Structures are given as C-alpha cells and as structure tokens.
Amino acid sequence: MNGASVLDVYRILSDAYGPQGWWPLLEVRGSQPTATGTLKGYHPGDFSFPRTERQRLEICVGAILTQNTAWPNVEKALLNLERLEALMVTRLLALSDAELEDAVRPSGYFRSKRRKLREWALAHQDWAGRTPSRADLLTVWGIGPETADSIRLYAYGQPEMVVDTYTRRLFAALGWVRETVSYDDLKELCTRELPLDVVVYQEFHALMVEHAKRCYRRQPWRDDLLRDVGGRRGG
DNA sequence: AACCAGGACGTGA
C-alpha cells in the first residue's frame, strides 16, 4: 500500500459504504435507512437533484444552517420553514426577525443564522437565476469557503470539492496533514488527485462524512478500514 | 452532565 493516493481512499470508502446520494432533502427521505443520524433523506445513485428551485433553495438554506451544527437540528429548522411555506426567497424575506429566528432556533445560533439567511436571500435575488461563482458566494456575510463550496456542489452541480472538519480529521488520522491544515490546502490536496467530476466530488464528501461519523467521534478512535493506507504518503 | 455538532466572523497579535 505504498504511495497510497486520495483516489485509493475514495475507492476504499466507496466499496465499504456504497453509494451515498447527497444532499439530504425533505421531500426525498424515508426510502432507505442511513447508518448514522436520524435523517433518512438520501437518494443513493440518483444525482438528478435538485429538480426544483424549491429543492435548490432548501440545499442553500440547509448549507447555512448546518454550520457547526448537527443535521437533525437543521432538519427541525427546515421543517419549520417548510411549514411557514418559507422555502421560497420572497417568502423567506417576508418573514419578520422574530418569525425567522423562531423557525431556525432548533439549529442554534439563531440570531446570526437569521442574518445569514437574509443576506444570502438578498444576494440570491441579485444573481437572478444565474449560477453564483465561488467569489460571488464568498462576498455574502455568513458564507465562508465550506458553505460556498457546498452550495456550488450540491445546489448548483458545480465541480467544487467540499472539505469539512470530518475531512480534516480523516486525513489527519491518516497522517497526511496536520489538524491545523487550512481549508484551501486541504481542498487542493483532495482535488489534485481526483477527476474533476461532480458525482465523484459529491460522493467523496458524503463518504468521508459517513466514515468520520462512524469512526472519528471525539474519543480515541480506531480506524480499521483505512489502517493500511495511513502513515505513508508517497510524496 | 459535560461534550460537541457537516463554520464563520471579529479581534488582536
């Protein structure tokens, strides 16, 4: 297993867990159980999402709400917004501060997330149906590199690799990077050895989250799956 | 009962 590559990691995870199918959507759940979490909203093997503007908006909103937040809490907030029929930009912007805060409260950081959603919704209107560039997204207050990439990759189907704390933890556990590696460096490491492919990016990110949820809880972990890959990085 | 979750921002070195 000398000179193992990122692609090897992808293959190992893919063989272990099978197709994932991200992003979770309220309308597309319940078909199959997932190994982790309470949400059963994945659509393995089906990459035709989002199919509607409503779904695209739900992904953008979810990407913002899930910042440093467990997904089940995000789902509660999304259900609140759905109940308010606020998964449309105009309706979202029509909510009062109190209404919006109450809706997103279960996902935590309710004040800042209220502002983040507003700022994003206004920018979204300005983009007028065009696909926002990464730079476009990064100008929005509350949208950082990971959220921008998540929106690009999952809401707009752009080949933008998403790396997150789980990704960082995984590659750190393999000994390929330090935990303090920057977002951009980690992203570059991932993309350099992967084909520029939306499906591959979506699956790889989802697989790393799935694996990390199983093995990299904040406790001494033991990684059996990737044991043979870690420790050496060809160079 | 602490600990932490699919981050980002503001501040001060």
Next chain:
DNA sequence: TCACGTCATGGT
C-alpha cells in the same frame, strides 16, 4: 496570516 473567543440548540 493566525490564534482565539463568540455564537446557541439539542443529542449522546
């Protein structure tokens, strides 16, 4: 640049 404090609810 970079390290650190802050934001907040809910599950384990």
